[in-house]
Amino acid sequence: MKLTTKGRYAVLALTDLALERDEDFVKISHIAMRQNISSTYLEQILLKLKRAGLVVGVRGPNGGYKLASEPEKIMIADIINIVEGKMEAKGCVSKSGSCTGVSGRCMTHDLWDELSRHIELFLGQISLRDIIKGNVLGRSSPPRAFNY
């Protein structure tokens, strides 16, 4: 999986927008100042999110950005997938689909595959609303509790 500042900034910015939901439109410069991010860098990120339809942006005076839908409908996994590109934890993909090393072994394929799925499942369960409400903790309880 890829998790860089870009993804974090995106989540931060959208969290900010979620908090400011009532106000008409929030300017990039405001978000950037509040969250301490380079505003020009944030531009790129919000642009991607806009193209993907997660936010709407209007230009001109009193313009800015706004969430396109309810905070509870926007999942963290979506945000990250958009700005970072689809999560890719494989590492042994070949064009043919099945991965073959020189000796034909690629025992680890399933591992990266499952990890990817696992992360996506986790982040797919958490919405922006969960974050602003602080409902994040405790979500990652062990898969099978009776194993412990």
Added chain:
Amino acid sequence: MKLTTKGRYAVLALTDLALERDEDFVKISHIAMRQNISSTYLEQILLKLKRAGLVVGVRGPNGGYKLASEPEKIMIADIINIVEGKMEAKGCVSKSGSCTGVSGRCMTHDLWDELSRHIELFLGQISLRDIIKGNVLGRSSPPRAFNY
């Protein structure tokens, strides 16, 4: 989390060693050839794993590397943590410990914290033996099955 080729190479190499467990010592060049990795690059990686005590290496003719313990005792999380450095998915750490943005908000702290824990939990459950036996699939079943 950080997952680069270094981590993948490490898991690949150790998987290779796990398969070759019976033979005395496996040379870097053999692993590199089989797994199609640059052997000089693999050197660095195996060195780290050796310093961490996961493998033992002897030099000289008939030398090479060998797992330090049973494949079922070596967890993927350990391998990755060693070669990539401790996983760090936070993003809002300040020297003071508690993270404060310009406006004092850092709602996303808990999120990265939980994600990190979640990934580590997953990779901490899987051993080298699971990989060579193909016991990886199905481990990432949804946290609460009755939710679906």
Added chain:
DNA sequence: ATATTTTCCGAGTATTTTTGTCAAGAACAA
């Protein structure tokens, strides 16, 4: 002992990714 094989180790280089800047253009409102 000497040569050979292999790991060990530090340093260095190259490539890619990330991060951030700039400048010109477009939409909008007053």
Added chain:
DNA sequence: TTGTTCTTGACAAAAATACTCGGAAAATAT
């Protein structure tokens, strides 16, 4: 119009990653 603000792409700096190199140390065989 005039000024504000987003839009867009091209570009540059910085950091991380991937990989190489040259040699030293250890073990072995001859």
